[in-house]
Amino acid sequence: PVSLPFAVGQCGNQVGCRFWDLALREHAAVNKKGIYDEALSSFFRNVDTRSGGDGPDIYKGKICSLKARALLIDMEEGVVNEILQGPLRDVFDSKQLITDVSGSGNNWAVGHMLYGSQYRENIVEKLRKTAEHCDCLQCFFIIHSMGGGTGSGLGTFVLNLLEDEFPEVHRFVTSVYPSGEDDVITSPYNSVLAMKELNEHADCVLPIENESLFHIVNKIHQMISSGKLGSTVKQNSLVTSSAGSAKTAQEKPFDAMNNIVANLLLNLTSSARFEGSLNMDLNEISMNLVPFPRLHYLVSSLTPLYTLADVNVPSRRLDQMFSDAFSRDHQLIQADPKHSLYLACALLVRGNVQVSDLRRNIERLKPSLHFVSWNQEGWKTGLCSVPPVGHSHSLLALANNTCVKPTFIELKDRFMKLYKKKAHLHHYLHIDGMEQSCFSEAISSLSDLIEEYNELDATKGGPRTDPSRLKIAV
């Protein structure tokens, strides 16, 4: 089944670039014979380019030329141009790109309203063409940031569009949320305006915070340089850096940070691409992790973050991988799931891990976690046989947990700080289609969402009365 990613905006495209690089490498490691198989077809088309330009798709047999199934959208040219000049240039063709020159000026309204209406037809046409080449389109991925103008505004416009054009196809969104020290002043506006769209039109959202990615990358570097790991650590783990070069501490290691998000997407789709004893498809993820339509924000964590030289790890180390998945400093947003309330939890394991390892760890960790009363055993599990490149096993945990609440509350607070003073509003309001009500509706939507999480939190630790069963006349 095909997953179709849309990279929108600078952040989206930078992450996207890492993603396709890693995907190619992952498949190359598994697919030694160079045969175009079912797994490859989730992300890539196989095209005969000998006939010049865009030849017909080849569905079986040897790999000719792989083209990523994707749409790259940016209202500036810088990032997309870089991709087209880099090692991935043959993986994309011009029909998958939608670019402009002037950017969105960090303005959600420019991205959503202005460029949205301007490029709507273009996007729909390219979307349809891309979808035509997929014999089974299972889900869309939107990769974007929330704080800017293009990713945030145009990205959520695309989200709406996808719902209109392909209502049956699941919409997953990977959203990078701005931190408090974000240098874009209007990022709270952009984020909250985008949140309303995510609330209403996304099936699943995976929020990411740069702060968390930054801490994780630092942690890895620390462990490598301290030699604490004892055995030799492979430098070319795909989590840390594509080039293998260490970044200085002063520069923000965006490449490494983007790699983490790219790995998230790779792991999320691994069980749909590769075989295993208990497969987990993307539509199973939204089915099991979204008990009520609006509560679709999933906190993610990836473990282990480094490779070890010895591949035959005894169970003890395996168990550590599970423990880490629930620790606060492995989450991809600033959140602590252990001390909040779980509505549902998914564990997708890759590599040489069997069902007994999974069960043992669930039994072990369960007592320290709080689950909502109507879902005490709310675990969804998957076992994929193929580990990520450079690892013998890995774990992706997805939690529908009230620990997302603080992120949203902070966002709301930052929004209100600006909004009360009507700071910068005029930049938005003079865009055709924007009105004050857009803002009030957006903050209202966010407040309602926070309230839903509050209500759930209120049930935590409370007395548990199971509803009485149906009585049958004997």
Place this chain on the structure above:
Amino acid sequence: MSIVTVQLGQCGNQIGHEVFNAICSDVHGTHGLCSKKENESYRDACKERFFCEEESGVPVARAVLVDMEPKVISQTLSMAARSGYWKYNDQSHFCQKQGSGNNWANGYSAHGPRHKEVIMNLVQKEAEKCDRLGGFFTIMSMAGGTGSGLGAFVTQCLRDAFPTSFILNHVIWPYGTGEVIVQNYNSVLTLSHLYQSSDALLVHENDVIHKICAQLMNIKQISFRDVNQVIAHQLGSVFQPTYTAESGLHYSRNPLGDLMETLVPHPEFKMLALRNIPQMPENSLAYSTFSWPGLIKHLRQMLIANAKMEEGIDWQVRPPPLGSSIPSSHLTNKPVHFNTSIANLVILRGKDTHSVDLGSFRDPSLYTSWLNPQDAFHAWKTPRAFNKYEKSASLVSNSQFLLKPLDNVVGKAWNMFASKAYIHQYTKFGIEEEDFLDSFTALEQVISSYTTL
């Protein structure tokens, strides 16, 4: 008579493959411990039931493989072919690409009707290949979306298309601590629907088989493959040829019919559990000897005390004296749950089966009062040893074995239903709250019936 197996979903296909493997390896094994003539009879009877011959000489399983995603079927087909001993028919499978998303409603209301014709055509083809059709054996899990939802739909279609054929559903119950979060919803919907179209449900619980793997088979890192192989062994011990009292000097030719006749006297009671003894790692077999009296004694106590396997049996439980309705523990005199049976079937394979005393199973105090004791208990035998076990005994039981597990599943599902969690995922495909209520009602009825045995 031949049985057509329908493998549904990932679980159904993975298990089906292990079942045909187990059956084939048993037939080709040299451990039969019987005469050449006996062995040939056994082999021929087995072949008739499960395989048909092709020009190549490699037996072809009488099976239809159905899944809504392609990976498992493709693996299953190639693994079987690689064995060299048997294979599946290249045409007898149907799959789609997108899966059912663990959504029973998707399997039942969307995939079902959409693919009914293609699937039933495949089944029809297999049925026509049989000289005489002995019925259908479907394998599915009830936790996911395809096996459960599409499986329920296909079972209904089988019943409609073959109104007089026997249908036995082999249903896998998931681990209690979730494999799938909505597994209890899917289970309730599956069981209530199967109850309407199926003749009997033969159940295996993952938790139980897992314990067998851990404690009896001594497997350290248990995989689903290990679990499936134990299940396949247990199924093989039931479905490999035997002599029934009626079949006389020939291996019985109607296993499904015989099973239904002996175990399902009333349509309200269709839940069958399976116990098999002994179970041990293959490399310990050579060093172990068993006596029939010992095996029978353990098997009987497993039945009475509701034991999941031959270790940890509660020997304090005794059947209530005839006439009294309150069973009590011999020592402590407090009421203990005693497993009342409607009907039981014991299957004995291997050395000296002719001399085994099964009187303890005919004890009327084990059974409800509505059947004559001689109708409530049956034994099938064969001197031909099964799967390297010198002696092997299986119990297929229509009793209260599954009462507590069923009650647990319904309870958890009801608890979730009260909060309306996940319901929107089902209504999207046309399964409404009323449909859920109907299913709950049907199962509470089954629970009530089994409770008041």
